[in-house]
Amino acid sequence: MPVKEFSRKVVITNRLGLHARAAGKLRNLAERFPCKIELIRGNLTANAKSLLGLMALEAGKGTELIVRAKGKQAEDAVKALTDLVKGRFGEDN
Amino acid sequence: MSEVLSEGSEGKDSKVFKGLTASEGIVAGKVFLLERERVMIPRLVLHEEHVGREVERFKDALEEAKKELVEIKERVSSTEARESMFIINAHLMMLEDEMLAGATVERIQNERINAEWAFRRVLDGLAQIFNNMQDEYLRERGRDINAVGEKVLRKMVGQEEFQIREIKEPVIVVAHDLSPDETAQMSLQNIIGFATDVGSRTSHTAIVARSLQIPAVVGLQRITQEASPGDWLILDGTTGQVVVNPSSDACKELQKKKGRLEYVNQELKKYVNLQSESADGFRVRLAANIEMLEEIRHLKLYGAEGVGLYRTEYLYLDKQELPDEEAHFQNYRKLIEAASPHGATIRTIDLGGDKFVHPLHLAEEMNPAMGLRAIRFCLKSPEIFRAQLRGILRASAFGRARVMFPMVSVIEEIRSAKRLLQEAAEELDKEQVPYDHQIEIGIMIEVPSASLMAAELAQEVDFFSIGTNDLIQYILAIDRVNEYVSYLYEPLNPAVLRVIRHVVQGAHQAGIEVHMCGEMASEPLYLPVLIGLGLDELSMPAIAIPRIRKILREVKRSEAEALTEEIFNMVSADKIRGVIEEAARTQWPEAYSLEFTDKTLPVPDFYCPYDNKSDIEAGR
Numbered sequence A: 001m002p003v004k005e006f007s008r009k010v011v012i013t014n015r016l017g018l019h020a021r022a023a024g025k026l027r028n029l030a031e032r033f034p035c036k037i038e039l040i041r042g043n044l045t046a047n048a049k050s051l052l053g054l055m056a057l058e059a060g061k062g063t064e065l066i067v068r069a070k071g072k073q074a075e076d077a078v079k080a081l082t083d084l085v086k087g088r089f090g091e092d093n
Numbered sequence B: 001m002s003e004v005l006s007e008g009s010e011g012k013d014s015k016v017f018k019g020l021t022a023s024e025g026i027v028a029g030k031v032f033l034l035e036r037e038r039v040m041i042p043r044l045v046l047h048e049e050h051v052g053r054e055v056e057r058f059k060d061a062l063e064e065a066k067k068e069l070v071e072i073k074e075r076v077s078s079t080e081a082r083e084s085m086f087i088i089n090a091h092l093m094m095l096e097d098e099m100l101a102g103a104t105v106e107r108i109q110n111e112r113i114n115a116e117w118a119f120r121r122v123l124d125g126l127a128q129i130f131n132n133m134q135d136e137y138l139r140e141r142g143r144d145i146n147a148v149g150e151k152v153l154r155k156m157v158g159q160e161e162f163q164i165r166e167i168k169e170p171v172i173v174v175a176h177d178l179s180p181d182e183t184a185q186m187s188l189q190n191i192i193g194f195a196t197d198v199g200s201r202t203s204h205t206a207i208v209a210r211s212l213q214i215p216a217v218v219g220l221q222r223i224t225q226e227a228s229p230g231d232w233l234i235l236d237g238t239t240g241q242v243v244v245n246p247s248s249d250a251c252k253e254l255q256k257k258k259g260r261l262e263y264v265n266q267e268l269k270k271y272v273n274l275q276s277e278s279a280d281g282f283r284v285r286l287a288a289n290i291e292m293l294e295e296i297r298h299l300k301l302y303g304a305e306g307v308g309l310y311r312t313e314y315l316y317l318d319k320q321e322l323p324d325e326e327a328h329f330q331n332y333r334k335l336i337e338a339a340s341p342h343g344a345t346i347r348t349i350d351l352g353g354d355k356f357v358h359p360l361h362l363a364e365e366m367n368p369a370m371g372l373r374a375i376r377f378c379l380k381s382p383e384i385f386r387a388q389l390r391g392i393l394r395a396s397a398f399g400r401a402r403v404m405f406p407m408v409s410v411i412e413e414i415r416s417a418k419r420l421l422q423e424a425a426e427e428l429d430k431e432q433v434p435y436d437h438q439i440e441i442g443i444m445i446e447v448p449s450a451s452l453m454a455a456e457l458a459q460e461v462d463f464f465s466i467g468t469n470d471l472i473q474y475i476l477a478i479d480r481v482n483e484y485v486s487y488l489y490e491p492l493n494p495a496v497l498r499v500i501r502h503v504v505q506g507a508h509q510a511g512i513e514v515h516m517c518g519e520m521a522s523e524p525l526y527l528p529v530l531i532g533l534g535l536d537e538l539s540m541p542a543i544a545i546p547r548i549r550k551i552l553r554e555v556k557r558s559e560a561e562a563l564t565e566e567i568f569n570m571v572s573a574d575k576i577r578g579v580i581e582e583a584a585r586t587q588w589p590e591a592y593s594l595e596f597t598d599k600t601l602p603v604p605d606f607y608c609p610y611d612n613k614s615d616i617e618a619g620r
Helices: A020-031 A051-056 A075-087 B048-073 B078-095 B098-111 B117-133 B136-157 B178-186 B204-212 B250-270 B293-301 B326-337 B376-382 B382-398 B411-431 B446-451 B466-474 B494-510 B523-532 B541-556 B558-566 B572-585 B613-618
Strands: A005-011 A036-041 A043-048 A063-070 B003-007 B013-018 B020-024 B026-034 B171-175 B191-196 B214-217 B232-236 B241-244 B286-290 B308-312 B345-349 B401-405 B440-445 B462-464 B513-516 B537-541
Touching: A005 B523, A020 A051, A020 A075, A020 B078, A020 B136, A020 B178, A020 B440, A036 A051, A036 A075, A036 B214, A036 B466, A043 A051, A043 B003, A043 B178, A043 B466, A043 B541, A051 B078, A051 B098, A051 B117, A051 B286, A063 B117, B013 B214, B020 B204, B048 B098, B048 B117, B078 B098, B078 B136, B078 B494, B098 B117, B117 B136, B117 B466, B171 B232, B191 B204, B191 B232, B204 B214, B204 B293, B232 B572, B241 B537, B250 B541, B250 B613, B286 B293, B286 B541, B293 B326, B293 B541, B308 B326, B326 B345, B326 B382, B376 B382, B382 B401, B382 B411, B401 B411, B401 B462, B440 B446, B446 B466, B446 B494, B494 B513, B494 B523, B523 B541, B523 B558, B523 B572, B558 B572
Parallel strands: B026 B171, B171 B191, B191 B214, B286 B308, B286 B537, B308 B345, B345 B401, B401 B440, B440 B462, B462 B513, B513 B537
Antiparallel strands: A005 A063, A036 A043, A036 A063, B003 B013, B013 B241, B020 B214, B026 B232, B232 B241
């Protein structure tokens, strides 16, 4: 059986974008899933479990990203991560 | 910013720098330069069989560095906790990051090079990515990566991080900036001052310095390049001046100033616990302006009668996230409990204008002082406002809280703000969360339109507080930071005095109190006029309270009223100033003894860059 892969588009809407704090939250959430999760911006791909990788995407407000996961709980992982981004990382604006 | 003055100690050039005062006090001492030098590393090509061992060695170093950070995390005090924790946690995450740790292991294995070399290559690669970023904040994170990296490298080569734990003699620490994990590692007993290139009153170094009562000057720009280890430094935390290798004259001058400061402080201590009343027994409350929670111990130290102005902007500045209701609540609760029994006036956010707003990113405006700020901004951003109002209300259950709206210009703003406060209160009722139902509501009087309508606005609120800094600049139509017109800024301008009198009369007719919380309230010379005008409370930096109290206790209200009557016949501020000065000298010499004293003051024991005092006495 082939390994299931899921992906979904999401737009960064919080004011500061994927800064250290937001990236930290994303990374901590990704850590909870056993699958491989990536964030893709254009031709850049970052491991969602790498703080440095996420920051290196330099994804400011308005950036479109693809969240892609492969393996166990991949669908849940994609949903959880996109929800976090849509919820502006729990930031107030 | 530097200038070469004259030949200083040991024949070195003396240089003067001006920075921002971060913590008061004057001190002289030897420079301890905190440099983050790159660690020297060996470069080796490995035999196949040593690769595994090398990977282990690298992992051990990572673990050691992590362990150290966790220990530091536990030591970080609660006052600085939120921001410091974030930085330390980010550093911990970096140590576990595949782009740092994983990539290094790969390099050791694939290129068969030693751990230090592999790691340095990885660090340099990351530095390049971050250095090329557009986003300034993210670019700064490149520095974090370097700091973490150097820490690991030091573990591997066995080099101690800083020798700072073993400082044996008193030193002034000179650094680019200090991070929480650096200050947490310092043995602070031997540090007598801080001087840094960057920073502001709210940066970590400033906060630590103030909590330890160590003089500090920040934002000196190039001090790490201009001062060398072992140089002598005089640091004046009252003016922000720093002198590297001072001449004996400069040293003597500072010595005198320090002596004067100590003498005055000793004198003023007597007034900390005395009543705030005029010589004929009328009370005027002297309260403190507070910017940050850590200052609350100043209330007792200087005998403040509560907090007359709590500036809540610092909850927003230098932060990456807006504070939530809980953060507001916790903060105000501590404040209110410390301000008991007099209570605290909490001013809702006054952002915009001259204040630098990072997280809210207000649109750039042509004339920010008159733009979208303070209550105008809050009414436009009800969600941000609501979190603050709920936080204040919840805190009011723990002591006496007053809420104050800044920069009101029309009555509708008061009504809208009160409605939002009412809504927040009703929500809390529903949630059965306790708060003070009698919480007092006040407004700042700092806009001419509000001043002129004082009698009518007084019907809406429980108190006024005159913010003189803004009021004066709006009355005179001047931009205070514009050097060409700042000469017009004059608290004794007769128009300003008339406006204040009008506000006081309007308020008193309506039966409400008038406070003053601008700089004008802490100027000794103006006090008789403020008494004469009938202000009920003066709020100022806590440190100024004993001095103002001393004068207050020597002046009779009847005399102050007579003087005020006299100056209201005058049309020139210079003339008015002259008359008050004359009265201060002749009518109240005891009140102003510290202002006009010509006494030779005792010279204190001052740590000076000359081995024997005869050098100074001889003027070398």
